[in-house]
Amino acid sequence: MSPARRRGLGLEELLEGIAERKTRALARAVSLIEDQDPLRDQLIRRLYPSIGGARVIGITGPPGAGKSTIVDRLAHLLRQEDQLVGILAVDPTSPFTGGSILGDRIRMQRLYTDPGVFIRSMATRGAMGGLARATLDAVDLLDAAGYDWILVETVGVGQDEVDVVRCVDSVVLVTLPGLGDDIQAIKAGIMEIADLFVVNKADREGSDRAVRDLEMVLSLEESRDPRPPILKTVASRGEGLPQLLDELRRHQEWLRSDGELERRRRSRLRLRVENLLKERVLVAVDRVVGLDSTLERAFADHEDPYSVAERLFNAVGASGPREE
Amino acid sequence: MSPARRRGLGLEELLEGIAERKTRALARAVSLIEDQDPLRDQLIRRLYPSIGGARVIGITGPPGAGKSTIVDRLAHLLRQEDQLVGILAVDPTSPFTGGSILGDRIRMQRLYTDPGVFIRSMATRGAMGGLARATLDAVDLLDAAGYDWILVETVGVGQDEVDVVRCVDSVVLVTLPGLGDDIQAIKAGIMEIADLFVVNKADREGSDRAVRDLEMVLSLEESRDPRPPILKTVASRGEGLPQLLDELRRHQEWLRSDGELERRRRSRLRLRVENLLKERVLVAVDRVVGLDSTLERAFADHEDPYSVAERLFNAVGASGPREE
Numbered sequence: 199m200s201p202a203r204r205r206g207l208g209l210e211e212l213l214e215g216i217a218e219r220k221t222r223a224l225a226r227a228v229s230l231i232e233d234q235d236p237l238r239d240q241l242i243r244r245l246y247p248s249i250g251g252a253r254v255i256g257i258t259g260p261p262g263a264g265k266s267t268i269v270d271r272l273a274h275l276l277r278q279e280d281q282l283v284g285i286l287a288v289d290p291t292s293p294f295t296g297g298s299i300l301g302d303r304i305r306m307q308r309l310y311t312d313p314g315v316f317i318r319s320m321a322t323r324g325a326m327g328g329l330a331r332a333t334l335d336a337v338d339l340l341d342a343a344g345y346d347w348i349l350v351e352t353v354g355v356g357q358d359e360v361d362v363v364r365c366v367d368s369v370v371l372v373t374l375p376g377l378g379d380d381i382q383a384i385k386a387g388i389m390e391i392a393d394l395f396v397v398n399k400a401d402r403e404g405s406d407r408a409v410r411d412l413e414m415v416l417s418l419e420e421s422r423d424p425r426p427p428i429l430k431t432v433a434s435r436g437e438g439l440p441q442l443l444d445e446l447r448r449h450q451e452w453l454r455s456d457g458e459l460e461r462r463r464r465s466r467l468r469l470r471v472e473n474l475l476k477e478r479v480l481v482a483v484d485r486v487v488g489l490d491s492t493l494e495r496a497f498a499d500h501e502d503p504y505s506v507a508e509r510l511f512n513a514v515g516a517s518g519p520r521e522e
Numbered sequence: 523m524s525p526a527r528r529r530g531l532g533l534e535e536l537l538e539g540i541a542e543r544k545t546r547a548l549a550r551a552v553s554l555i556e557d558q559d560p561l562r563d564q565l566i567r568r569l570y571p572s573i574g575g576a577r578v579i580g581i582t583g584p585p586g587a588g589k590s591t592i593v594d595r596l597a598h599l600l601r602q603e604d605q606l607v608g609i610l611a612v613d614p615t616s617p618f619t620g621g622s623i624l625g626d627r628i629r630m631q632r633l634y635t636d637p638g639v640f641i642r643s644m645a646t647r648g649a650m651g652g653l654a655r656a657t658l659d660a661v662d663l664l665d666a667a668g669y670d671w672i673l674v675e676t677v678g679v680g681q682d683e684v685d686v687v688r689c690v691d692s693v694v695l696v697t698l699p700g701l702g703d704d705i706q707a708i709k710a711g712i713m714e715i716a717d718l719f720v721v722n723k724a725d726r727e728g729s730d731r732a733v734r735d736l737e738m739v740l741s742l743e744e745s746r747d748p749r750p751p752i753l754k755t756v757a758s759r760g761e762g763l764p765q766l767l768d769e770l771r772r773h774q775e776w777l778r779s780d781g782e783l784e785r786r787r788r789s790r791l792r793l794r795v796e797n798l799l800k801e802r803v804l805v806a807v808d809r810v811v812g813l814d815s816t817l818e819r820a821f822a823d824h825e826d827p828y829s830v831a832e833r834l835f836n837a838v839g840a841s842g843p844r845e846e
Contacts, residue, residue, distance in 0.1 A: 239828045246826035261584075464821045467830070471817060474831035475807060476800035482835075483799060493795060497788045502570035504563045506791070507798035511806075515839045 209240055216245070216343050219282070221316065224343060228318050231335040234328065242335055245342035250463075252284070252341040253450050254348045256363045259372030261353060264398040267433040268372060268442070269349050275443050276347050277314055284340035285317040288333050288352035288362055316340060330361035331473045334466065337365075361473070363391060365466040367459060368449045370394045370442070373412070375404035389415065393426055393449050396442060400430035424452060482514045533564055540569070540667050543606070545640065548667060552642050555659040558652065566659055569666035574787075576608070576665040577774050578672045580687045583696030585677060588722040591757040592696060592766070593673050599767050600671050601638055608664035609641040612657050612676035612686055640664060654685035655797045658790065661689075685797070687715060689790040691783060692773045694718045694766070697736070699728035713739065717750055717773050720766060724754035748776060806838045 207215075207226060215223020231238055255272075257265050266287070273283045320333045333350065340348050350366055352359045363369055371392035395416075397408045412428050427445050431438030453459035483489055487510060496506045531539075531550060539547020555562055579596075581589050590611070597607045644657045657674065664672050674690055676683045687693055695716035719740075721732045736752050751769050755762030777783035807813055811834060820830045 239832075242828050243826050247824070250824075464817070467821050467827055468813075468817050470827035471820075471830045471834065472804060474827055475803050475835060478831060478835045479799050479803040480796055489792075493788070493792050496795075497791050500571070500574075502567050503791055503794035503798055504566050506795045507802060510795065511799055511802045 209237055209244070212237075212241065213244055216339065219313075219316070219343050219345075221313075224316055224339065225318065227339050228320070228336050231339065232321065232328075232332050238335070242338055245338055248342040249338050250341065252337075252345055252348045253368070253446075254337055254341070254350065254366045255446060256366035256369045257349060257351045257372060258353070258359070258363050258369065258392075259396075259398075260374075263372040263374045264431075264433045265351050265372050268370075268396065268398060268431065268439070269351050271433050271436055271439045272347075272349060272443060272446075273315055275439060277312060280314070281346040282344060283315045284343075284345035284348040285315065286333060286336055286340070286348065286350045287317075287319045288329060288350060288359060316343075316345065328477070330359075330365075331470065331477070333362050334365055334470055361469055365462075365469055367453055367462060368393045368446055370396055370446070372396045372398050373408060374399045375402045375408045394442070394445055395426055395428040396431050396438075397428065398431045398433050400438070401432050405430055424449075479511075479514070483510045487513045533561055533568070536561075536565065537568055540663065543637075543640070543667050543669075545637075548640055548663065549642065551663050552644070552660050555663065556645065556652075556656050562659070566662055569662055572666040573662050574665065576661075576669055576672045577692070577770075578661055578665070578674065578690045579770060580690035580693045581673060581675045581696060582677070582683070582687050582693065582716075583720075583722075584698075587696040587698045588757045589675050589696050592694075592720065592722060592755065592763070593675050595757050595760055595763045596671075596673060596767060596770075597639055599763060601636060604638070605670040606668060607639045608667075608669035608672040609639065610657060610660055610664070610672065610674045611641075611643045612653060612674060612683060640667075640669065652801070653683075654689075655794065655801070657686050658689055658794055685793055689786075689793055691777055691786060692717045692770055694720055694770070696720045696722050697732060698723045699726045699732045718766070718769055719750055719752040720755050720762075721752065722755045722757050724762070725756050729754055748773075803835075803838070807834045811837045 207223075212223055212227055212230075216227055227241060229235075230241065257269050259265050269285055269287075273285060276283050318336070320329065320336060337348055337350065350362060352362055369392045371389070371394070373396070375397060395412050397405050397412070399405075409428050409430065416422070416426065416428075429438055429442055429445065431442060433439065453462070480489070489510075492510065493506070531547075536547055536551055536554075540551055551565060553559075554565065581593050583589050593609055593611075597609060600607050642660070644653065644660060661672055661674065674686060676686055693716045695713070695718070697720070699721060719736050721729050721736070723729075733752050733754065740746070740750065740752075753762055753766055753769065755766060757763065777786070804813070813834075816834065817830070
């Protein structure tokens with residue numbers, strides 16, 4: 199039985215609690231999304247007509263760049279204007295190390311008492327690869343619940359996280375001085391899609407150099423309109439954060455005036471549909487032939503992965519009418 | 523037409539060149555694997571009966587930890603014993619930044635002249651998510667070609683890279699002193715599966731602390747047998763590398779004596795089959811209904827991703843006999 203139903207909370211009650219932005223209902227809905235609860239599909243389907251109003255911002259960058267501090271500061275600034283803020287921290291940290299839970303608790307102590315803020319770490323237990331799916335479902339959830347701004351924080355390396363970053367409206371890449379060549383490895387796939395660059399901890403030595411490095415890398419791009427701004431911040435003291443928020447607002451306006459927002463949300467739908475199709479094919483194969491036993495035999499027979507995949511795919515009848 | 527065929531190199535010739543470890547044939551085969559060339563399936567199927575002999579080592583860790591230097595040093599040590607060494611650097615760096623190509627060239631200058639070493643960066647152009655698939659195919663390729671050791675180097679964050687690390691025989695996690703709490707974010711999902719820990723740049727301040735931190739994190743694990751060793755190295759001067767190689771050999775022996783090698787290779791097959799199934803379902807959907815046009819309409823109709831995915835999945839007839 200699903201966790202939501204085990205506690206006697208049905209879909210209708212859950213939807214009601216979400217509409218009222220009740221923390222317990224929202225938290226339960228996120229857990230249900232993470233756990234691939236059977237209620238999940240229905241939940242997202244019912245919420246979907248209400249989505250589209252939130253400004254979805256991705257904050258990404260290497261560990262230690264100060265993403266959490268920037269997110270918290272932005273949240274405080276937005277709260278001063280009575281904007282409702284949802285924060286999702288995409289955290290690939292494993293249950294074993296428990297990093298996410300600790301960090302989450304510390305942050306909760308500061309923001310949890312404000313009913314206008316919902317904050318949550320996203321993690322997936324068990325099945326890997328579902329983190330992007332779960333995070334994008336959670337964005338829908340908070341959007342439908344009426345949060346004005348949704349800040350999605352992620353380390354931004356790897357498929358799941360790149361998927362998430364490709365699905366937000368505005369992407370902020372946070373770096374710090376002195377990262378040197380290491381930034382090459384971190385920014386993989388993110389550099390091209392970042393809309394705003396931030397050099398945080400700008401009171402440290404090397405911040406001008408870091409800005410110049412970014413300018414140089416950006417100048418290699420033949421044309422990007424608008425040119426992404428590069429900002430310096432010292433998030434721990436709140437310096438540069440109002441400017442960042444201004445730039446985010448400017449970017450959001452541009453998105454809406456240019457048709458770019460629609461283009462981005464269309465690619466968000468595409469990525470989500472693709473991920474769901476991948477999830478479904480594995481479920482179907484397992485139901486029809488039993489994945490474990492089939493793989494056991496294939497391994498014993500030293501069968502190659504391509505032959506096994508072809509056989510399994512045909513077994514679920516997924517060849518379709520027009521396939522050769 | 524596929525690149526391999528365009529240059530008049532058929533499957534048989536390619537297989538012949540691979541068996542003789544001709545650099546051109548190997549490089550072409552890797553490109554064909556990366557590009558999802560139609561010849562790819564046949565290639566892996568034909569090579570598969572010859573695989574299984576190589577020792578496949580994953581070297582992972584944050585940017586700047588010195589993974590490449592460790593890999594190069596290990597390769598040199600192995601070459602002194604006339605072992606054939608294949609090196610695959612999993613590189614999610616985008617074509618835009620071009621970091622991988624540069625790094626590759628510098629390394630090639632040192633090792634390229636040795637015919638007993640094959641070195642290659644793995645990257646995927648276009649379709650994301652295929653990096654794990656391509657890398658594991660390339661491991662098969664080098665294994666079948668007769669390389670004794672295959673060293674797979676990866677930053678080790680994100681789904682694709684974690685997938686790769688889960689598919690090697692022995693996993694080495696490289697860290698460095700002074701990483702502090704940042705290691706929490708880097709080691710995501712890797713800590714639990716690392717077989718050997720290395721604190722590189724151990725001549726820097728804080729190396730004892732780094733070892734203690736690792737020991738503490740490992741002590742949280744209830745039982746792991748064998749307990750993963752923690753080694754200090756200064757790879758730039760070759761210090762600690764012979765010890766690392768000894769430990770790797772010891773781990774390889776344990777894998778073979780314990781049945782663990784078989785367990786790991788079974789899960790490698792599983793992951794690869796799953797990835798191929800995911801690839802296939804998207805291809806099938808696109809053939810049958812045309813993914814672009816369907817998504818265009820779905821977006822215009824504000825249809826939710828779950829409904830779209832269900833409709834598309836049913837369209838390719840992938841419901842299978844026993845699905846409800």
